[in-house]
Amino acid sequence: MRAMDYSDYVRSMRNAYANMYAAMYKNAQRAMRSWWESMSAWAPRPEQRDRDCGCHEHHEPDCHCSCCIRDADAVEYSRCGETRLIPLTFDNDTRRERPVKLQLGAFATASGKELGWKAELSDTDFNLPPCGEKTIVLKVMVDCGPFSGQREGDQQPAVEECKVAYATVRAEGCLVRPLVVAVAVLPNDCGAHRSGCSCGCC
Numbered sequence: 001m002r003a004m005d006y007s008d009y010v011r012s013m014r015n016a017y018a019n020m021y022a023a024m025y026k027n028a029q030r031a032m033r034s035w036w037e038s039m040s041a042w043a044p045r046p047e048q049r050d051r052d053c054g055c056h057e058h059h060e061p062d063c064h065c066s067c068c069i070r071d072a073d074a075v076e077y078s079r080c081g082e083t084r085l086i087p088l089t090f091d092n093d094t095r096r097e098r099p100v101k102l103q104l105g106a107f108a109t110a111s112g113k114e115l116g117w118k119a120e121l122s123d124t125d126f127n128l129p130p131c132g133e134k135t136i137v138l139k140v141m142v143d144c145g146p147f148s149g150q151r152e153g154d155q156q157p158a159v160e161e162c163k164v165a166y167a168t169v170r171a172e173g174c175l176v177r178p179l180v181v182a183v184a185v186l187p188n189d190c191g192a193h194r195s196g197c198s199c200g201c202c
Contacts, residue, residue: 065190067162072182080144092128105168
């Protein structure tokens with residue numbers, strides 16, 4: 001065996017790198033082919049696309065279920081025609097009894113339009129024991145007629161987008177600011193359970 005000179009060494013290194021790059025290229029081709037076959041298997045077939053009928057192709061972002069609620073101490077979500085019970089707890093962090101009188105304002109929109117909702121507190125005159133608490137329930141009947149302009153006695157209408165009503169609860173005898181209660185009325189389809197019929201397309 002003769003000793004390898006410099007030119008033979010360079011030629012040998014060049015061939016080794018060429019063989020290495022060729023092997024890497026073939027492996028990359030094989031990997032890409034495998035990836036493409038896997039993706040093709042998961043892609044919807046023409047008959048699968050036909051079954052979809054295009055029913056869900058043009059949905060725009062749905063914002064009618066979003067509620068714009070201003071500063072409120074309590075928020076209750078409801079639907080038209082419901083009667084909601086909203087618990088409000090008052091704490092006494094002093095060591096002496098406190099007499100408290102509550103006053104409930106009318107429910108109105110953010111612009112100040114009164115809605116005429118029937119609402120009442122379970123108790124309006126009570127004593128808070130030392131270091132104690134008392135929970136009062138605000139009962140409110142949600143009537144969507146004022147939102148839609150329908151007359152009283154008509155079938156309960158629904159809202160097309162979220163509507164919010166506000167009422168103020170003033171507590172005489174408590175060193176707290178008036179409480180703002182918000183009732184957000186949602187359209188009937190918001191949060192609805194969906195069930196596909198899969199009846200096939202016409």
